[in-house]
Amino acid sequence: MKDYLGYQGKICVVTGAASGMGKATCEMLLDLGAKVYAMDIAEITLPVEKCIKVNLGDKASVDEAFTQLPDHIDRFFGIAGVSGVKTDFETTVAINFVGHKYIIADYLTQRMGDGGSIALMGSLGGTGWLETREELSPLVEAQGYEATMKALDEMAARVAKKDYGKMAGLQGYFLSKRAMTWYVKKMTAFFADRGIRINIICPGSTQTQLTDQWASLLDAKAMQGQKEARYAQPSEMAGPIIFANSDMASYMSGQHIYIDYGQNAINEYTNPTREFKLVSL
Numbered sequence: 001m002k003d004y005l006g007y008q009g010k011i012c013v014v015t016g017a018a019s020g021m022g023k024a025t026c027e028m029l030l031d032l033g034a035k036v037y038a039m040d041i042a043e044i045t046l047p048v049e050k051c052i053k054v055n056l057g058d059k060a061s062v063d064e065a066f067t068q069l070p071d072h073i074d075r076f077f078g079i080a081g082v083s084g085v086k087t088d089f090e091t092t093v094a095i096n097f098v099g100h101k102y103i104i105a106d107y108l109t110q111r112m113g114d115g116g117s118i119a120l121m122g123s124l125g126g127t128g129w130l131e132t133r134e135e136l137s138p139l140v141e142a143q144g145y146e147a148t149m150k151a152l153d154e155m156a157a158r159v160a161k162k163d164y165g166k167m168a169g170l171q172g173y174f175l176s177k178r179a180m181t182w183y184v185k186k187m188t189a190f191f192a193d194r195g196i197r198i199n200i201i202c203p204g205s206t207q208t209q210l211t212d213q214w215a216s217l218l219d220a221k222a223m224q225g226q227k228e229a230r231y232a233q234p235s236e237m238a239g240p241i242i243f244a245n246s247d248m249a250s251y252m253s254g255q256h257i258y259i260d261y262g263q264n265a266i267n268e269y270t271n272p273t274r275e276f277k278l279v280s281l
């Protein structure tokens with residue numbers, strides 16, 4: 001059978017490989033004949049090429065992890081993330097956004113060549129990136145890890161002055177996903193010049209550890225809309241992200257793609273002028 005997706009023998013690096021969508025992605029990639037390098041802070045139990053422990057919120061840990069990765073990477077899947085329920089604002093953004101930004105800017109620019117592809121896991125919660133781009137700009141435009149962390153420190157200081165209480169980490173979650181989407185747009189031209197594609201998948205509610213954590217934080221009323229709809233399964237996000245990084249998507253770049261069974265379309269249609277207040281720094 002022809003390898004239409006083009007994963008046979010390809011070096012694929014996946015963050016968040018220990019559970020949920022990242023694990024489901026690794027399993028499919030293995031079935032497709034890819035050479036999978038799986039990264040996570042938690043233990044990974046998959047028969048991949050290499051399992052690599054990493055804390056995306058710690059630059060030194062990312063640097064150490066990349067000493068264990070091949071010099072050439074064909075496909076990168078940035079899937080790891082925290083919900084913001086158990087982590088504060090700054091840690092949430094550092095893991096979800098800054099760690100992946102650092103990998104893309106400092107490592108993938110060096111280790112990926114013509115024909116390479118990057119796909120990230122954003123969120124339906126990242127909607128509003130365009131409307132909040134000015135707030136996001138210091139974080140997205142900062143050059144280098146230290147400057148990005150400095151921009152984040154300044155945002156965190158402003159957030160600390162607001163009374164977000166236990167919702168502060170969740171503010172960080174939304175901000176991190178918006179920043180990631182905006183960063184994809186920023187990097188599209190840079191990578192296009194090098195023959196590399198970059199896209200971001202934006203999932204709706206998917207049954208993983210994260211949805212359990214959000215359910216523990218948000219009250220029943222806030223979760224009601226989500227409970228009535230079916231949660232996606234992790235494999236239903238693995239499929240789209242694998243497609244985005246596949247040869248079948250060879251003309252697709254710079255896209256943010258909602259995989260939410262139409263939730264964003266419904267929101268846009270029913271409330272096209274809605275305001276995005278959640279990241280109110």
Ligand SMILES: NC(=O)c1ccc[n+]([C@@H]2O[C@H](COP(=O)([O-])OP(=O)(O)OC[C@H]3O[C@@H](n4cnc5c(N)ncnc54)[C@H](O)[C@@H]3O)[C@@H](O)[C@H]2O)c1
Nearest residue numbers: 016018019020021041042055056080081123205206208209
């Ligand atoms: N589940 C949902 O409803 C939902 C919705 C939209 C977006 N997402 C996004 O999907 C992605 C995957 O999450 P999931 O739902 O599969 O949850 P998950 O908790 O099953 O997977 C997240 C993985 O990230 C890893 N991780 C957490 N902190 C890390 C760190 N500091 N360094 C390295 N790895 C770390 C975890 O150990 C875990 O294996 C996340 O980026 C999340 O924001 C999830």
